[in-house]
Amino acid sequence: MKQIERDGSAQRRICALLDECFPLTVKQIAEMRGINARAICRQLDALVAAGYVEYRPGGGHTPRLYRRTAKTLPAPVARTPRAEVVAQRRRREREALEARFRIPARGELERVVSAWVGA
Helix, strand or coil: CCHHHECCCHHHHHHHHHHHCCCECHHHHHHHHCCCHHHHHHHHHHHHHHCCEEEECCCCCCCCEEEECCCCCCCCECCCHHHHHHHHHHHHHHHHHHCCCCCCCCCHHHHHHHHHHCC
16 A cells, blocks of 8 residues: 555645645745654655656755645545554544643642552
8 A cells, every 4th residue: 555545644644735835845844744854855755756746946045846736646545443543542642742731620639649659
């Protein structure tokens, strides 16, 4: 299976970014995704080779500007049961990290500490 066929893959996310706001440079895509620019370059090279993305060559110090072509993305392939379990775990971990720090209610901290020490 090719990466572009997987739902939520890096290549699909890059294509979605380029659909929403184009043209973008590698640096802009890397900042939006929070990923190293080298990884973005590799994905963009694969997308250009497959015909999903095109770029306008930059001259001199002007960076390349990437944008989506009219070629439609293939339908996403259904996940296997194991892949779905992994995706759910990652989703829960991401939600836990994104949750705001919660100040414990009055007496809650004492209850937790007393449960630890067995009081």
